[in-house]
Amino acid sequence: MTATQQQDPQLQKRLQQDSIQLGGRIVYLNPFLYWRRFDSNTDRWLREPGQLTEDQITANRRRFYPELDWGELDDHQTAVHDGAVEMFLKSLDLISTFHPELGSGQMLEVERKMTITKKKAFERWVDKALRRRSREEVREQRRFERNRTWQAWREWFAMDTTHKALVPMVMLMVLSAVGGWSLGAGPSTCPTLTLPSGQTGVR
Template sequence: MTAAQQQDLQTQRRLQQDSIQLAGKTIYINPFLYWRRFDSNTDRWLREPGQLSEEQIQQNRSRFYPELEWALLDERDQEVKDGAVEMFLKSLELISTFHPELTSGQILEVERKMAITKKRSFERWVEKSYRRRSREETKKKRRFARNRFLQGWGEWIALDTTHQALVPIVALLVLSAVLGWSYGSSQSSCPTLVPPQQQTGVR
C-alpha cells in the first residue's frame, strides 16, 4: 500500500468517526466540520468553555457519563469532564440547527455515536482550551503588573516633592563627576619623576 493510499484510508476512518449516515445523508458529529457555516460569535461560543450555565451542565452529566461517580473525581477531572459535557450539548445544538429535518430518534442516534467516538476528543479539546486560557491570563497579569509598576514610577517622578528631592541629588552627582574629572586631569598633567640612570663600567 502506497503512502497516498494509507493517507486516504486514515481520512476515511476519521470521517467515519466524525459522521453518521441517516436516511441516506451524511451527518457530521464533529462540530468543527461545520466551521465554514459559522459566524464569529458561533465560533467563539463553541470554542470557549463556560458558555453554558453550570446548572445545565450538571443536569446532563449522567446523560453523557453514566459510568462516573462525580463525587469521587478531583476538581481538575471534574472541570474537564464538565467541559466535555458542554461540548456535547453545543454539538447537538449545532447539528439540530444545521439539520432541522432530523427526527428526535435520529438525534438520539447521533448522540449515541457521539458519546462513543467523541468523548475523549472533547476532553482533550477542553484541556487544551483551559491551558490556553491559563497562559493568556498569566500574560495579562504580567502585563498588568508591568504597566502598574511603570505607571507608579511615572506618577512618583511627576510629584513636586519628588522633583524637590531629586534636584539636590542630581546636582550632587554632577558635582561629583566634575570633581572626579578635574582630579583625574590634574593627576595626568603632573610630570613623572624618573630617577637618573647609574653609570656602570668596568674598572
C-alpha cells in the same frame, strides 16, 4: 499500493466515527465539520469553553458521563470533563439547527453514537483550549504588572516632592563629579630620587 490508497481505510474509519446515517441522510457528529455554515460568533461560541452556564453543565454531567465519579477528579480534570459536557451540548444544538428534520428518536441515536465516538476527542480539545487560555492569562497578567510598574514610576517622577528631593541629589552628584575631575587633572608631585654618595661620580 500508493500512500493515498493506504490512507483511505483510515480516512473512511474517521468519517464513519464522525458521522451517522439516518433516513438516508449523513449527519456529522463532529461539530467542526459544519464550519462552512458558521458565522464568526458561532465559531467563537463553539471553540471557547465557558459559553454555557454552570447549571446547564452540572445538570448534564450524568447524561454524558454516567460512569464517572466526579468527586474523585481534581480541579483541572473537572474543568476538562465539564468542557466536554459543554461540547456535547453545543454539538447537539448545532446538529438540531442544521438538521431540523430529525426527530427526537433520531437525535437520541445521534447522542448515543456521539457519546461513544467523540468523548475522548472532546476531552483532548478542551484540555488544549484550557491550557492555551491559562498561558494567555499568565502573559496578560505579566503585561499588566509591567504596565502597572511603569505607571507607578512615571507617577512618582511626576510628583513635586520627587522633584524637590531629586534636584539636590543631582546637584550633589554633579559637584562631586566636577570635584573629582578637578583633583585628578591637577599637577602631581613627582618624588625626588636621591642617589647614594658612592654613585654621584664625585670622588
